[in-house]
Amino acid sequence: MAEAQGVRLIADGAAWKGHPSDLERRLTPVEVQLENHSGRTLSIRASSFDLLGGSRFQYAALEPMKLKDTAEAQPRCIADYTPGYWSLGAGWAWGPGPWGHYGYPGWSSPFYYPFHDPFYGPTPYVRCDEPLPTRDMMQRALPEGTLANGGTISGFLYFQGVGERERQVNLQARLVDATTGGPIGQLSIPFQVHN
Template structure:
């Protein structure tokens, strides 16, 4: 007797055909020449570049649980800049809800996964323009500090392997002090926005690493597209 053909719903579940949200620069964003997926903003000698499509590591379906954004911060000014996760957020254009950037080592607690991540692609994601590292005092990838309000959709589309993976830790933006003339790149992992927002703004509120004085706020608008 022939086995019954699987239904469309069963195929959907088995293959994991869930739309994967991506951030693309909104109309009016200052898009990088030669890279339509990345946009930039600048103030007082600080240049922020961001790409919401750059994740190519393990897990491949990370965007179903979190929103990874690859950024570069370049300090062309004369004051040291403090780089920390609390300075970055995604703000819903309509909801005005602020989605936090999560320290990578907190992701295992967030999704009840084991402490040690697995998986490594051996490849590094980056922008087509080719960015290098500069003067930077590294503090590390950080531990979880502060409350986390999870997206209720997380638990339907979790990655199947424990988080964070080695790729996520190795490619994360480290916290520390970016000295004048320096450049730092890496991924920020935000609370998922794909099932709540149609447009968001990446916001960076940077301060002087020595005095704590605000250096300005950088905004880059993005559209949320479901691939």
């Protein structure tokens, strides 16, 4: 949480519970809430937010409608296969006895157990990520527009994935007066990055 000029920013980097469930593998979703008690109307734009990495690289918030044009939004496809299984099976065996042949519990010989494959062998297939943005991402995105004095707004911002590049980032928000277009101040919240 950070506060300046009567504006409070609350941010959570681990709040995403929507679809896709593995969004953090591709992007960095951050839920933000802005409370405006500045006495002015604020302009709310994704472009007013960024993550500043420990490497000093600046990651701009991606506008949801433009996400589909980014490399992270393109579906990644991985070739894989479904294996079958070899196993020892318990069953009934037949053998001689004093009163003729009879059944008794025992172990059968190894056999192939194709739970996942009707053709008794590994089947190749291609698994692809879903293209972004999903409907859930669009519905949960931080709305753009204006925030009147006394108002509160919340939603998700989507940044380029930082998990493999950074150990620490600062969420930065530039506060802009909607009437004059002039800057009011800046808020910053530090985050530790966990893979």
